[in-house]
Amino acid sequence: MDTAAKTSVVPPLTGQGDGGQHPKETPPVAQQRPGSKPARARQDDRWKIFSGTANDALAKEICEFLGLPLGQACISKFSDGETYVQIEENVRGADVFMVQPTCDPVDVHLMQLLLLIDALKRASARRITVVMPYFGYARQDRKDKPRVPISSKLVADLLTTAGADRALVVDLHAPQIQGFFNIPVDHLFASPVLVDYFRKQQFPDLTVVSPDAGGVERARFFAKKMESALAIVDKRRVQMDETEVMNVIGDVHGRTCLILDDIIDTAGTLVKTSQALLEAGARQVYACATHPVLSGKAIERISQSQLVEVVVTDTIPLNEAARNERKIVVRSIAGLIGRAIQSIHEETSVSKLFL
Numbered sequence: 001m002d003t004a005a006k007t008s009v010v011p012p013l014t015g016q017g018d019g020g021q022h023p024k025e026t027p028p029v030a031q032q033r034p035g036s037k038p039a040r041a042r043q044d045d046r047w048k049i050f051s052g053t054a055n056d057a058l059a060k061e062i063c064e065f066l067g068l069p070l071g072q073a074c075i076s077k078f079s080d081g082e083t084y085v086q087i088e089e090n091v092r093g094a095d096v097f098m099v100q101p102t103c104d105p106v107d108v109h110l111m112q113l114l115l116l117i118d119a120l121k122r123a124s125a126r127r128i129t130v131v132m133p134y135f136g137y138a139r140q141d142r143k144d145k146p147r148v149p150i151s152s153k154l155v156a157d158l159l160t161t162a163g164a165d166r167a168l169v170v171d172l173h174a175p176q177i178q179g180f181f182n183i184p185v186d187h188l189f190a191s192p193v194l195v196d197y198f199r200k201q202q203f204p205d206l207t208v209v210s211p212d213a214g215g216v217e218r219a220r221f222f223a224k225k226m227e228s229a230l231a232i233v234d235k236r237r238v239q240m241d242e243t244e245v246m247n248v249i250g251d252v253h254g255r256t257c258l259i260l261d262d263i264i265d266t267a268g269t270l271v272k273t274s275q276a277l278l279e280a281g282a283r284q285v286y287a288c289a290t291h292p293v294l295s296g297k298a299i300e301r302i303s304q305s306q307l308v309e310v311v312v313t314d315t316i317p318l319n320e321a322a323r324n325e326r327k328i329v330v331r332s333i334a335g336l337i338g339r340a341i342q343s344i345h346e347e348t349s350v351s352k353l354f355l
Helices: 056-066 106-122 151-162 175-180 189-201 213-226 267-281 296-305 320-324 336-347
Strands: 048-049 072-079 083-087 095-099 127-132 168-170 185-188 204-211 229-237 244-249 256-264 284-292 309-313 330-331
Touching: 048 056, 056 095, 056 168, 056 296, 056 336, 072 106, 083 106, 106 127, 127 336, 151 175, 168 336, 175 185, 175 296, 185 309, 185 336, 189 284, 189 309, 189 330, 204 213, 213 229, 213 256, 229 267, 244 267, 256 267, 267 284, 267 296
Parallel strands: 048 095, 095 127, 127 168, 168 185, 204 229, 204 256, 256 284, 284 309, 309 330
Antiparallel strands: 072 083, 229 244
16 A cells, blocks of 8 residues: 555564453554655545545546545554544534445455445534445345355345445446445446547547346447447357357447446456457457456456557556557546535536446
8 A cells, every 4th residue: 555645555464472361552643755746725624535445546636626635534454454543623513525445355345345434424414425436345236156145135225234325336337236225325337437538539430339138228328429320349258168159249240239238257258248249340350448447367368469459447446567558548437426515515416428
């Protein structure tokens, strides 16, 4: 963890005596980062934004957009691996927004988020809105096998139990996950950011492609805004010992194709879809997604593929390999989230942000 204006990182705290009790000493208060720009004067002292360590850069960009300083919090670990958090400023009666995507390492960031919410609740914050640009465990939203959990429902319950009063999320893997929450949920879409980028490219013969049947609604909405054609790739396994057969539904011959998905994880499906489109006669293939999970061999696959460009947002911070990959382009979602936070704080409609 890097030392920042809102977070102080202290050495692991050691236990004392044979009982291994944690010391009660208070970690040092963080110092202002050298060379950082001073925040503009806060217009509403009862409006505060805090962040965990998952995506500190996005939180700072949101604060810069809103003209607010990032709240002061200390996050560290005890020597046994337990997470320690402390809110280092007064939040009594404040409308607090906690920014934390639950990306890799998912469980660490989720635990940080729960502890920070609990700390804010016990510090008498008036309202706590959890802002999750990326909602981890979203793909475990149903029982698809015997004796498995519905993990996304459990995470929603944990957030509510910890003390969250409402949630702000971006491009859930399945929109019905909103129903797992017993608190108000504002569901944003990254499409305004992505549509704006591709409109500027001015492709004359663009076809938006859904890589599977589950993403058709998302692709149809995007294609309507781009005023482009729509295609679907149907993938199926003929036999257990045979590889997937990819069938392209729609006209892509001689056209520029844009594969649209919510998550790029290992990039296996993405690369296979691009190959199927090129074999069907597509002239060139682009891809875009909201959440760049990019695990496993994703960067290697993208680098070696025939994809022209992969456009993602910064809901998840990229690792060094992804930042150095020339095919990956990142668009900021800070303005979209910032406007949503402002609307929630001012009790105005958030629906105006939907494209």
